[in-house]
Amino acid sequence: MALHLERSQELQQRAEALIPGGVDSPVRAFRAVGGHPPFVERAEGAYLYDADGNRYLDYFGSWGPMILGHAAPAVIEAVREAALRSTSFGASTAAEAELAELVTRAVPSIQKLRFVSSGTEAVMSAIRLARAFTGRNRIVKFEGCYHGHSDALLVKAGSGVATLGIPGSAGVPVETTQFTTALRYNDLDEVETLFARHPGEVACVILEPVVGNAGTILPEPGFLEGLREITRREGALLILDEVMTGFRLSLGGAQQIYGITPDLTTLGKIIGGGLPVGAFGGRAEIMDMLAPLGPVYQAGTLSGNPLAMAAGIAQLSALHAAGAEFYDRLAETTRQIADGVQEIAEELGVPLVTNRIGSMFTWFFRDSSDSDVVIDFDDAARSLTERFGVFHRAMLERGVWLPPSQYEAAFVSAAHGAAEVEATLAAAREALMVAQAALPTPEPLTA
Known part of the structure; x- marks a missing residue:
């Protein structure tokens, strides 16, 4: 055949x-x-x-984004209506806050958030924010978890890197990844050892709560809970990368299913209804460090794009209603x-x-x-x-x-x-x- x-x-x-x-x-x-x-x-x-x-x-x-199926009528109509008003303004619109309300209503750990144009941007920005909030540099991630293609996170990153047999990536200076440590997923002992070796140095632990970029791999009982306990004890932030699992596993994502409250969450895919979008959010005291309120700079010309916001509102409204x-x-x-x-x-x-x-x-x-x-x-x-x-x-x-x-x-x-x-x-x-x-x-x- x-x-x-x-x-x-x-x-x-x-x-x-x-x-x-x-x-x-x-x-x-x-x-x-x-x-x-x-x-x-x-x-x-x-x-x-x-x-x-x-x-x-x-x-x-x-x-991942097409949870309602391709060309879902409500999403298509929302994008069509938005496009008739122009594809971009470069100025604030009511749709941004409307979609933010839908996200925060579903994910209580997110008190405030900011929209970007991709999951890579969301993670990169969340890492910067975590470093600024803690005053520390070291990042802990897990083998096989993919968090976008920013330099500091292309370390044992699973997915396309594993598929193509690329050990990290050419063009990434060693200096960029010297503060990134990749540990074995589902191994709390390695996490404890890392924190003992680098006391007061870890800014954040970031992971896919359910791995999707090494194939689907579930957390073992107690793993996520252990990470939450360790990071809270050691003064590091816990970042759940729910770009894939957010609104996919449940309305509140993996953190709802496993009962884990992270400090920061990254989102993408489903929240844009198939259009390019990402978001990062969490506790208000952390998010308020972002410019223009605080010293952490982050920006994006097309962030909060009206077509992406319209598609996201239509899709998330349907999921809330369902x-x-x-x-x-x-x-x-x-x-x-x-x-x-x-x-x-x-x-x-x-x-x-x-x-x-x-x-x-x-x-x-x-x-x-x-x-x-x-x-x-x-x-x-x-x-x-x-x-x-x-x-x-x-x-x-x-x-x-x-x-x-x-x-x-x-x-x-x-x-x-x-x-x-x-x-x-x-x-x-x-x-x-x-x-x-x-x-x-x-x-x-x-x-």
Whole structure:
């Protein structure tokens, strides 16, 4: 079975002549999975349509924002109406405070916030704010957690870096990362040791409360609670990067599910309804250190862009109105998909570990001798990426488009229903058999 992607390949060649690698974000490339990336022309509901007329069931959802499905009518109408009034003003609008109210009502730990244009900006600004508030320099992050591409945080950053096999990034001076320490996710002992070695030096601990950029990895019981206790005791700030999990796992994000109150939170993706947007916020006493009130400078010409604000208001209003039942339905659909494929894999003898929470999941392809759990980046990195690549291509040929990396979370939207579940399981059965047949089972390591 082969896809016809002639027009997409023509477009790829054109793009490669003008854009490095033909992509504006490396995660869109198919180098980790092989094959040719389709060029998308439009999307609706749970489906993408490419330049060659192929239709795909979408499981990356613009990398998370499309929780209502593509081209949600309320979001599209809000953007259309906003665009008629101009695409940007460079001045304040009422929409900024309206969206801020929707965010703070859902996430009580955020007393004040500021909008930016990307998750990278949000994290970069939150780090600067944490350093200013504490008067300290050191940052603690966790292996496999991705917090954008600012220099200080491209240390064991998972996601695209792991997919492409890049150890950090060229062009990042050692001096920029000398105050960044990357620890093992889910390991509180390492955190305690770090604070003991650097007393009074740590400005903040930042993490994805549920990792999405090394594949979906959940916090072990007590891990987030332990981080909150340690940071509070040591006078460091706790920053939860909920760019991916915010409004995705629940209306209040991962911090609502796990009962954790951070000092600062970073947001993006869903709060913009698919338009470029980010935000960072937290305790008022910290946020009030930002200019023009305080000494910490942060700015952005297009921050609070009226189109992004309109899309965010429409999407978050819909989520507020839908309530907890909406998230329960999403979680059940995700369970049927993720666990359904796991059951098929077990039936066929394909070693697979499925991690899921809410509407996020990852299928990790494993060596049969490997552990049946994935709780940190080292576990994820032992996955059989070549086998995942075969599976990805086989799924795409059967009309199911997964994230093109073993190290990315997949997402389910409200537009995924019973028909989509059935189609996914049918495609996965065939694709798992293709993946199993295409590659020999690795021999277990012997002493």
